[in-house]
Amino acid sequence: MIAQFVSQHLPALQVVVPLIAAPVCVLLRRPTLSWLFALIVTWICFAMSIALLIRLESAGTIVYEMGGWPAPWGIEYRIGMTSAIVLVIVSGIGSVVMPYAKASVAAEIDPARHYLFYTCYLLCLCGLLGVVATGDAFNLFVFLEISSLSSYVLIGLGRDRRALTAAFQYLVMGTIGATSIVIGIGLLYLVTGSLNMADIAARLPEPGTNRTVLVAFAFLGLGAALKLALFPLHVWLPAAYTHAPSAVTAFLAATATKVGVYILLRFIFTVFGATFAFTTMPLDAMLLALAVAAMFVASAIAIFQNNVKRMLAYSSVAQIGYMVLGIGIATQAGVAAGLIHLFNHALMKGGLFMAIGCVFLRTGSVRLESMSGIARTMPWTMAAFVLGGLSLIGVPLTVGFISKLYLIRASFEAGLWPFGVLVVLSSLLAVAYIWRVVETAYFREPTAEAARATEAPLSMLLPTWVLIGACVYFGIDAELTVDTAFRAAAALMQANP
Amino acid sequence: MTESSVREGGVRSSNMVLRVVCKLLIPFIMLFALYVQFHGDYGPGGGFQAGVIFSAAIILYGLIFGVHNAMRVAPPKVVRVLIAAGVLLYAGTGVASLLLGANFLDYDVLGHEAVEGQHLGILLIEFGVGTTVAAVMTTIYFAFASRQR
Numbered sequence: 001m002i003a004q005f006v007s008q009h010l011p012a013l014q015v016v017v018p019l020i021a022a023p024v025c026v027l028l029r030r031p032t033l034s035w036l037f038a039l040i041v042t043w044i045c046f047a048m049s050i051a052l053l054i055r056l057e058s059a060g061t062i063v064y065e066m067g068g069w070p071a072p073w074g075i076e077y078r079i080g081m082t083s084a085i086v087l088v089i090v091s092g093i094g095s096v097v098m099p100y101a102k103a104s105v106a107a108e109i110d111p112a113r114h115y116l117f118y119t120c121y122l123l124c125l126c127g128l129l130g131v132v133a134t135g136d137a138f139n140l141f142v143f144l145e146i147s148s149l150s151s152y153v154l155i156g157l158g159r160d161r162r163a164l165t166a167a168f169q170y171l172v173m174g175t176i177g178a179t180s181i182v183i184g185i186g187l188l189y190l191v192t193g194s195l196n197m198a199d200i201a202a203r204l205p206e207p208g209t210n211r212t213v214l215v216a217f218a219f220l221g222l223g224a225a226l227k228l229a230l231f232p233l234h235v236w237l238p239a240a241y242t243h244a245p246s247a248v249t250a251f252l253a254a255t256a257t258k259v260g261v262y263i264l265l266r267f268i269f270t271v272f273g274a275t276f277a278f279t280t281m282p283l284d285a286m287l288l289a290l291a292v293a294a295m296f297v298a299s300a301i302a303i304f305q306n307n308v309k310r311m312l313a314y315s316s317v318a319q320i321g322y323m324v325l326g327i328g329i330a331t332q333a334g335v336a337a338g339l340i341h342l343f344n345h346a347l348m349k350g351g352l353f354m355a356i357g358c359v360f361l362r363t364g365s366v367r368l369e370s371m372s373g374i375a376r377t378m379p380w381t382m383a384a385f386v387l388g389g390l391s392l393i394g395v396p397l398t399v400g401f402i403s404k405l406y407l408i409r410a411s412f413e414a415g416l417w418p419f420g421v422l423v424v425l426s427s428l429l430a431v432a433y434i435w436r437v438v439e440t441a442y443f444r445e446p447t448a449e450a451a452r453a454t455e456a457p458l459s460m461l462l463p464t465w466v467l468i469g470a471c472v473y474f475g476i477d478a479e480l481t482v483d484t485a486f487r488a489a490a491a492l493m494q495a496n497p
Numbered sequence: 498m499t500e501s502s503v504r505e506g507g508v509r510s511s512n513m514v515l516r517v518v519c520k521l522l523i524p525f526i527m528l529f530a531l532y533v534q535f536h537g538d539y540g541p542g543g544g545f546q547a548g549v550i551f552s553a554a555i556i557l558y559g560l561i562f563g564v565h566n567a568m569r570v571a572p573p574k575v576v577r578v579l580i581a582a583g584v585l586l587y588a589g590t591g592v593a594s595l596l597l598g599a600n601f602l603d604y605d606v607l608g609h610e611a612v613e614g615q616h617l618g619i620l621l622i623e624f625g626v627g628t629t630v631a632a633v634m635t636t637i638y639f640a641f642a643s644r645q646r
């Protein structure tokens with residue numbers, strides 16, 4: 001009976017459980033207690049998102065009416081294949097980062113603030129899950145704000161004082177993005193009189209006949225691009241990821257921008273429609289151009305970074321380029337490739353940032369020079385980094401290879417073969433920046449700090465290896481990810497989330 | 498109250514007029530907040546506005562009598578618990594409707610009949626909103642006013 005009850009209310013519980021858990025964390029106050037509680041909650045969330053994905057096998061889309069008010073009057077939660085995938089990514093990463101967070105947070109954050117950290121973490125998780133689960137445009141904005149506001153706090157909790165300026169910079173850029181999104185939603189409401197995304201899609205006038213719709217499209221595109229850190233709107237990302245606490249960087253890098261990509265997909269395919277976005281408006285050309293710029297410029301900047309976290313952050317901007325490239329190809333195979341990379345990049349970048357967090361715990365620095373010879377004292381951490389790095393480059397038997405294979409295949413199928421070549425060329429830049437770290441860590445004489453370092457605690461090493469192991473597992477057996485992504489892309493093409 | 502404790506918050510408030518008028522106003526501000534809170538179902542108002550008005554009473558007290566005295570009236574620890582309690586009341590109402598067999602936040606099942614349930618539901622969640630907003634506003638004021646220079 002309980003199973004039936006839970007399964008019936010899964011879409012709501014997915015979002016409500018972390019929302020209720022966050023204030024409970026405030027009441028618990030004790031660092032260990034609130035960590036344990038947050039850990040359990042994140043694992044419950046992960047289990048629920050997997051249950052949703054399994055339920056989608058039989059049901060096409062799962063619809064849930066909040067408060068029993070039917071759409072379009074009430075807020076409706078609508079979960080399809082794409083949203084289910086993103087839910088699994090967000091809650092999965094959220095649950096893997098949590099055991100890792102214990103030791104990392106203890107070292108980086110004042111104990112009196114631990115319970116606030118876990119509260120904000122749960123709120124951020126709630127916001128990200130809410131954005132994905134909802135089928136209401138304004139509700140999406142509200143959850144986006146919940147996740148953004150809590151992530152500003154999470155970033156600002158970094159030990160470095162520069163974390164505050166980084167958080168403030170993100171706050172300014174993030175607020176511009178959110179404002180732009182709410183203006184877009186407001187204009188859509190003006191035209192259609194509805195906030196339900198499916199209802200808006202049904203009520204939109206013929207493409208090209210209404211200028212307000214064009215403006216709404218532009219605002220929403222801009223807002224989503226800011227949130228997903230599409231080049232050249234990525235400037236907030238490197239500073240935020242560099243100075244945030246290690247656990248926060250690992251969590252946000254693997255989830256926040258992915259949800260941004262989801263917002264873009266959701267508005268393009270299920271609200272405006274692919275015809276409007278790619279035929280009436282030249283969005284595909286814009287996305288392709290910006291994606292290529294991101295792939296090359298951000299990768300090139302990454303090569304010259306001496307702070308490894310910042311290097312990985314620029315690499316994230318480049319990798320977001322690959323996802324957007326897939327969307328820009330604008331075919332089912334292209335969107336599927338983008339979704340495959342969305343999943344794969346969450347695994348590898350989460351794993352890489354966690355490995356660097358382990359180094360930071362032991363040496364107190366993420367500068368390249370302080371990592372000299374660290375592989376001798378921290379072999380497991382650096383082995384994880386190397387595997388993650390290989391995946392980032394796209395070496396066969398890792399998830400990076402699968403992503404790039406499908407991206408290249410999609411670009412050839414769509415007759416856009418130059419982009420396939422560019423994907424390969426930009427991968428060479430990834431070789432350069434990953435090699436710098438590998439060379440320093442393995443072939444240089446250890447510095448005094450590096451020689452004194454010991455291997456990271458198991459509580460941090462295991463979660464890192466779970467993600468890195470997943471990178472290899474899904475790199476060898478990609479059937480599940482590819483199949484799910486193609487089904488999600490097929491659903492998106494028919495305007496289902 | 499001694500003169501020194503009045504000056505503790507760094508506010509010059511030996512001004513008799515301010516102190517008397519403030520003491521006169523505060524009960525009415527609080528009462529008005531409760532009116533806005535509970536009459537929000539029928540008229541303009543609701544939890545957010547009521548919360549802000551209620552916290553305005555505490556903030557006014559803090560401005561005139563010093564933040565330390567305001568913290569004795571509303572201890573930060575209690576205020577922090579109230580922040581959480583408001584959200585829990587809101588979400589708890591939703592969970593209650595879940596347990597009674599309806600969708601999340603479907604108030605119909607909370608009373609004997611749908612209209613009564615809707616009244617009760619909206620009253621509860623708005624009270625949750627009001628509690629959290631008042632507590633958050635007070636906390637923000639405390640955070641700024643008690644900052645070490």
